[in-house]
Amino acid sequence: MKWRELDGTACSVARSLAIVGDRWTILILRNAFLRTRRFDDFQAELGITRHLLAGRLAKLVKLGVMSKVAYQERPPRYEYRLTEMGRDWYSVQLALVAWGDKWLAGEAGAPLEFVHQKCGHKFQPVTVCSECREPLDVREISPIIGPGLRPPKRLPG
Amino acid sequence: MKWRELDGTACSVARSLAIVGDRWTILILRNAFLRTRRFDDFQAELGITRHLLAGRLAKLVKLGVMSKVAYQERPPRYEYRLTEMGRDWYSVQLALVAWGDKWLAGEAGAPLEFVHQKCGHKFQPVTVCSECREPLDVREISPIIGPGLRPPKRLPG
DNA sequence: CAGCGTAAGTTCCAAAATAGAACCTTGTCA
DNA sequence: TGACAAGGTTCTATTTTGGAACTTACGCTG
Incomplete structure (x- = not known):
C-alpha cells in the first residue's frame, strides 16, 4: 500500500492518517491549540524546517483543518487558525x-x-x-x- | 528538533509520538485490535514491507506496547499481542x-x-x-x- | 531422503522524504 | 540608505521507505 492510496481505503483510521499521519502535523496542531498562529512562531517553537512547515500548513489548509487568514494588508501577512474540523x-x-x-x-x-x-x-x-x-x-x-x-x-x- | 530528542521533551504528545508517531505503527495497532497477531498476517493485511514491519514490531515490543509470545516451539514461531499499555x-x-x-x-x-x-x-x-x-x-x-x-x-x- | 511448503525474518538497491542552511520578496522604519 | 521583519522558496546531504529477493529452521510428502 502506498500513501496515495491510504485515503482511498474504507477505514477512518487510514483516512485520518492520510491527513495527520506524520509527527510534524500533530505537533503543529498541538501548538495551534496552545494559541500559536504565525509561521515564524510555529517554526521557532517546533524547530521544524521552514520548508516542511510551509508544506504541512498548506496541506492542512487545503484539507480544511486550518485556515489562512490575513491579519494585515500591507505588507500582506497571514496567520493560521484551526477550523471547526481542526478544533x-x-x-x-x-x-x-x-x-x-x-x-x-x-x-x-x-x-x-x-x-x-x-x-x-x-x-x-x-x-x-x-x-x-x-x-x-x-x-x-x-x-x-x-x-x-x-x-x-x-x-x- | 530531531526525532531522537522527541521523547526527551516534557510533553506527553511528543513522547507518545516518539513511539506511535508514524503511520505504519498506528495501522499495526489498528489491526492488532482486529485480532491480527502473526508477522505474515500483518504483512499481508497492511501491505507493509517485511523489513519495516520487523522494525516496527521490534520497537513496539521493546517499548512495552506489544509482547512477543512463542505459540509453538519446534520450529519456533511467535505472535505479537497487545500488552495492557497497547490495549x-x-x-x-x-x-x-x-x-x-x-x-x-x-x-x-x-x-x-x-x-x-x-x-x-x-x-x-x-x-x-x-x-x-x-x-x-x-x-x-x-x-x-x-x-x-x-x-x-x-x-x- | 530430495524437494516443497511455511513462518519469520534479513539483505540489497533505488526512490522518496527530511534536515539544515542560505536565499528571496515585499514592505516598514530610523 | 540600510537594517529589520514575516513568510516563504531553493539547494544539497542524509535518512527513511518501498520493493523484491534471499535465509533459516523445521515439517510433510512421495
Missing part, C-alpha cells in the same frame, strides 16, 4: 496526552495538567459510550459493517 | 475513528460502526471530564503546569 481534533489530542501521561511520564508525573473550567477541577479525559455514558472497554465493543461499506442500493430504472 | 491505546484509536467518521467519511457514512455490548446500542465515543462527567469542549479547558514540569524540591542535606 474537533482536540479529542484525539486529549486521548494522546492521557496515554502519554499514563504510560510515559514516569515518576515525575504529567508535564501538563488540565482544569475543566465548567466544574473547576483537574481532570482526566474519559471516553464513554454516547448511549449509556459508561466508560468504554475494548473488550465490550463489537465493530459491525457500517453504511460506508455496505454495497449501495440499486437505483430504480 | 490502553484504544481510546486514541476510537477518537481517531470518530474524527475520520465525522469529517472524512462523506455521504456514504462510516465504514465501520461500533456496538457497546454492555448497553446493546450503536454508539459514538464521547470524551468527558472525569470529575463532572460533562462532555469536554476545547474552550473550557485550561492547561496548567504539572508535577512533571515543576522544578524538583531541593533535597535536605
Whole structure:
C-alpha cells in the first residue's frame, strides 16, 4: 500500500492518517491549540524546517483543518487558525496526552495538567459510550459493517 | 528538533509520538485490535514491507506496547499481542475513528460502526471530564503546569 | 531422503522524504 | 540608505521507505 492510496481505503483510521499521519502535523496542531498562529512562531517553537512547515500548513489548509487568514494588508501577512474540523481534533489530542501521561511520564508525573473550567477541577479525559455514558472497554465493543461499506442500493430504472 | 530528542521533551504528545508517531505503527495497532497477531498476517493485511514491519514490531515490543509470545516451539514461531499499555491505546484509536467518521467519511457514512455490548446500542465515543462527567469542549479547558514540569524540591542535606 | 511448503525474518538497491542552511520578496522604519 | 521583519522558496546531504529477493529452521510428502 502506498500513501496515495491510504485515503482511498474504507477505514477512518487510514483516512485520518492520510491527513495527520506524520509527527510534524500533530505537533503543529498541538501548538495551534496552545494559541500559536504565525509561521515564524510555529517554526521557532517546533524547530521544524521552514520548508516542511510551509508544506504541512498548506496541506492542512487545503484539507480544511486550518485556515489562512490575513491579519494585515500591507505588507500582506497571514496567520493560521484551526477550523471547526481542526478544533474537533482536540479529542484525539486529549486521548494522546492521557496515554502519554499514563504510560510515559514516569515518576515525575504529567508535564501538563488540565482544569475543566465548567466544574473547576483537574481532570482526566474519559471516553464513554454516547448511549449509556459508561466508560468504554475494548473488550465490550463489537465493530459491525457500517453504511460506508455496505454495497449501495440499486437505483430504480 | 530531531526525532531522537522527541521523547526527551516534557510533553506527553511528543513522547507518545516518539513511539506511535508514524503511520505504519498506528495501522499495526489498528489491526492488532482486529485480532491480527502473526508477522505474515500483518504483512499481508497492511501491505507493509517485511523489513519495516520487523522494525516496527521490534520497537513496539521493546517499548512495552506489544509482547512477543512463542505459540509453538519446534520450529519456533511467535505472535505479537497487545500488552495492557497497547490495549490502553484504544481510546486514541476510537477518537481517531470518530474524527475520520465525522469529517472524512462523506455521504456514504462510516465504514465501520461500533456496538457497546454492555448497553446493546450503536454508539459514538464521547470524551468527558472525569470529575463532572460533562462532555469536554476545547474552550473550557485550561492547561496548567504539572508535577512533571515543576522544578524538583531541593533535597535536605 | 530430495524437494516443497511455511513462518519469520534479513539483505540489497533505488526512490522518496527530511534536515539544515542560505536565499528571496515585499514592505516598514530610523 | 540600510537594517529589520514575516513568510516563504531553493539547494544539497542524509535518512527513511518501498520493493523484491534471499535465509533459516523445521515439517510433510512421495
